[in-house]
Amino acid sequence: MSAAVQQTVPLPAARRRRAGARVGDTVFGALARAAALLVLVLLGLTALSMLWGGWPAFRTFGWHFFAGTEWDPVTRRFAALVPIYGTLVTSAIAMVIAVPVSFGIAVFLTEVAPRWLAGPVAAAIELLAGVPSIIYGMWGLFVFVPFMADHVDPWIDASLGTLPLIGPLFSGPPLGIGMLTAGIILAIMVVPFVSAVMRDVFALVPPPLRESAFALGATRWEVVRRVVLPYTRTAVVGGIFLGLGRALGETMAVTFVLGNAHDFAISLLAPGNSIAAAIANEFTEADSDIYRQSLIALGFVLFIVTFAVLAVAKLMLLRLARQAGR
Amino acid sequence: MAYSRALHRRRQATNVIGLGVATLATLFGLVWLVWILGTTLYKGAGAIDMRLFTQMTPPPGEDGGLLNAIVGSTVMIVLAVAFGTPVGVMAGTWLAEYAHGRAIAEAIRFINDILLSAPSIVIGLFVYALVVQPSGHFSGWAGAVALAMLLLPVVVRTSDETMRLIPGTLREAALALGAPKWRMVTSVIWPAARTGILTGILLAIARISGETAPLLFTALNNQYWTANPGNPLANLPVVIFQFALSPYDQWHRLAWAGALLMTVLVLMLSVSARAALGRRK
Numbered sequence: 135m136s137a138a139v140q141q142t143v144p145l146p147a148a149r150r151r152r153a154g155a156r157v158g159d160t161v162f163g164a165l166a167r168a169a170a171l172l173v174l175v176l177l178g179l180t181a182l183s184m185l186w187g188g189w190p191a192f193r194t195f196g197w198h199f200f201a202g203t204e205w206d207p208v209t210r211r212f213a214a215l216v217p218i219y220g221t222l223v224t225s226a227i228a229m230v231i232a233v234p235v236s237f238g239i240a241v242f243l244t245e246v247a248p249r250w251l252a253g254p255v256a257a258a259i260e261l262l263a264g265v266p267s268i269i270y271g272m273w274g275l276f277v278f279v280p281f282m283a284d285h286v287d288p289w290i291d292a293s294l295g296t297l298p299l300i301g302p303l304f305s306g307p308p309l310g311i312g313m314l315t316a317g318i319i320l321a322i323m324v325v326p327f328v329s330a331v332m333r334d335v336f337a338l339v340p341p342p343l344r345e346s347a348f349a350l351g352a353t354r355w356e357v358v359r360r361v362v363l364p365y366t367r368t369a370v371v372g373g374i375f376l377g378l379g380r381a382l383g384e385t386m387a388v389t390f391v392l393g394n395a396h397d398f399a400i401s402l403l404a405p406g407n408s409i410a411a412a413i414a415n416e417f418t419e420a421d422s423d424i425y426r427q428s429l430i431a432l433g434f435v436l437f438i439v440t441f442a443v444l445a446v447a448k449l450m451l452l453r454l455a456r457q458a459g460r
Numbered sequence: 461m462a463y464s465r466a467l468h469r470r471r472q473a474t475n476v477i478g479l480g481v482a483t484l485a486t487l488f489g490l491v492w493l494v495w496i497l498g499t500t501l502y503k504g505a506g507a508i509d510m511r512l513f514t515q516m517t518p519p520p521g522e523d524g525g526l527l528n529a530i531v532g533s534t535v536m537i538v539l540a541v542a543f544g545t546p547v548g549v550m551a552g553t554w555l556a557e558y559a560h561g562r563a564i565a566e567a568i569r570f571i572n573d574i575l576l577s578a579p580s581i582v583i584g585l586f587v588y589a590l591v592v593q594p595s596g597h598f599s600g601w602a603g604a605v606a607l608a609m610l611l612l613p614v615v616v617r618t619s620d621e622t623m624r625l626i627p628g629t630l631r632e633a634a635l636a637l638g639a640p641k642w643r644m645v646t647s648v649i650w651p652a653a654r655t656g657i658l659t660g661i662l663l664a665i666a667r668i669s670g671e672t673a674p675l676l677f678t679a680l681n682n683q684y685w686t687a688n689p690g691n692p693l694a695n696l697p698v699v700i701f702q703f704a705l706s707p708y709d710q711w712h713r714l715a716w717a718g719a720l721l722m723t724v725l726v727l728m729l730s731v732s733a734r735a736a737l738g739r740r741k
Binding site: 155156158159161162163165166167168169170171172173174176177179180183184186187234235236237238239241242243245246247255257258259260261262264265266267268269270271272273275276277322325326329353354355356358359376379380382383384385386390410413414417418429430433436437440441444445448 | 471472474475477478479481482483484485486488489490492493495496497499500503546547548550551553554555557558559565567568570571572573574575577578579580581582583585586588589590609612613616640641642643645646666669670671672673676677680697700701704705712715716719722723726727730731734
């Protein structure tokens with residue numbers, strides 16, 4: 135065989151071809167590696183450019199940037215407590231609603247629904263994840279805000295708003311726009327992500343574990359509570375963090391319904407702001423360098439916080455994947 | 461242990477309540493889907509006519525169409541795919557074919573997954589600093605770069621995953637025939653992974669077609685007809701954003717029409733891509 139090859143292919147040609155293959159391999163491999171490294175570089179550059187662009191704001195205002203509430207383009211004094219608070223509160227409202235709902239959906243899909251129903255229902259919930267976020271914003275502004283103003287806000291003001299201690303959180307004029315509305319819309323947006331993760335990890339529970347519990351006479355609910363949930367706990371928390379990361383950085387949906395207010399308000403019914411909404415609304419209109427730098431500094435804060443939250447999410451999900459792989 | 465009727469009944473009741481609440485939660489989720497899509501369909505269908513595709517975006521308070529926005533969006537999406545997919549597929553190729561469990565590959569996968577969910581508005585700020593500031597003006601190029609950055613992680617991930625599913629025997633067969641590695645990748649691995657990679661690109665297009673935040677300070681908007689990415693470029697999402705927040709009824713109608721167009725396109729892309737992925741599994 136090898137003798138035949140040597141007869142038909144003259145030696146120099148074969149050598150040339152081998153050399154060509156080496157060059158081709160080197161070039162192709164280097165290109166592929168450069169492309170892969172670009173992913174790392176892009177992330178690093180994003181963080182660096184935010185830090186660099188926002189640095190003057192951090193330097194000018196110091197820690198007060200995170201603690202003060204004045205946001206005044208005229209006197210050029212900027213402190214970002216209101217948008218930071220708004221981002222945290224709207225995301226918290228979103229998670230309070232989205233986590234139980236997503237858990238319910240995952241339980242329904244894995245334990246309750248017959249197979250013919252589970253597929254279409256799961257696909258429908260995933261459709262929610264596909265809807266562009268600006269559609270949520272428009273629907274929020276034109277449909278959900280009036281609905282909240284007419285039916286929900288007055289009721290909350292009259293019932294929860296009169297309670298001691300937590301009353302101030304829920305009292306205020308029924309404007310419809312505000313942090314509660316934004317939080318609810320965020321919740322709808324993250325439900326498909328969180329429920330998809332929960333459903334996927336519930337499916338990773340080894341069948342013998344579930345079957346053993348059923349054989350001992352456990353009800354379906356007890357299997358979920360005592361077997362499925364303990365086994366998947368880290369990954370479930372990972373899924374929740376994934377949703378939180380999405381909620382923190384979401385822009386268009388909340389920009390429409392938050393009201394873009396820079397006054398600090400304790401009430402969830404009052405207009406507020408969020409980091410992403412402030413950047414989206416004001417960046418192109420920023421008329422001084424320090425204004426723009428303050429917004430970029432906010433972008434840096436948002437980037438670091440979401441990065442940390444998403445990294446935690448990913449680590450927790452990896453842990454279950456490794457456990458299941460063993 | 462004695463059989464306890466009360467305990468049995470309590471456990472059954474908890475079971476029924478727990479699963480019942482789970483079912484209600486699912487209905488709760490579906491109600492929003494129907495409400496949101498129903499509104500978009502109802503308001504959008506009433507506003508759609510042929511002028512959308514033949515006329516420019518109008519000045520305030522007048523009737524018009526969305527032609528320049530549709531063209532601008534198309535130009536930027538095509539450019540983003542042209543920038544993003546070669547890099548994404550090559551990166552996926554390196555992860556799947558060259559990295560072989562190196563720590564750096566795991567790090568890249570990890571970072572890539574985070575980029576997948578990173579706030580798109582921050583990407584907009586980054587591209588503003590990268591392209592808009594140095595060039596001195598907003599442009600379609602900047603918008604396309606921002607969209608490409610959002611498309612990249614989706615393509616990297618799907619192509620990496622698809623290529624890793626290809627059986628090792630195919631690689632061995634190609635190498636045993638004397639093919640150099642790059643020939644093996646381009647003539648055996650890529651064709652075998654074609655469906656998966658194309659599906660990933662479709663998913664990525666679905667994702668960037670609806671993105672608004674990164675375009676606000678990159679492509680901006682343009683009231684006039686242009687398909688030249690050197691200028692600020694009109695695009696559907698930003699037009700919808702500006703028109704929806706305006707006080708004019710005609711602009712609202714156009715915003716709903718654009719919203720319906722965009723939603724239908726995005727959902728069709730993502731549903732067909734997911735269906736293709738599902739079949740493969």
